[in-house]
Amino acid sequence: MQDEELLELEKKIEASKRMSSIEFIGWAIFVAGMLFYFDIWLSGIYKERVNNRVASEFPIVVHTDADKAVLCKAWKTCEGMRR
Numbered sequence: 630m631q632d633e634e635l636l637e638l639e640k641k642i643e644a645s646k647r648m649s650s651i652e653f654i655g656w657a658i659f660v661a662g663m664l665f666y667f668d669i670w671l672s673g674i675y676k677e678r679v680n681n682r683v684a685s686e687f688p689i690v691v692h693t694d695a696d697k698a699v700l701c702k703a704w705k706t707c708e709g710m711r712r
Contacts, residue, residue, distance in 0.1 A: 648656075692700065
């Protein structure tokens with residue numbers, strides 16, 4: 630009789646060690662929520678840094694006459710393809 634009770638108790642202990650489906654879904658939602666919050670938090674930090682930049686920090690592109698000629702030809706070609 631005592632062996633049967635001991636086996637039954639061991640089965641209950643093993644069953645209690647496993648995670649139920651509801652617990653698993655709960656943890657999955659929690660982890661997904663934390664990852665989403667972390668993503669939003671990092672995006673906010675990035676946007677704040679970009680918005681606080683001074684305009685002089687961004688590189689200014691100066692085109693030479695040769696660059697402008699190529700750009701104008703490309704623009705005319707693109708305009709022609711649009712029609």
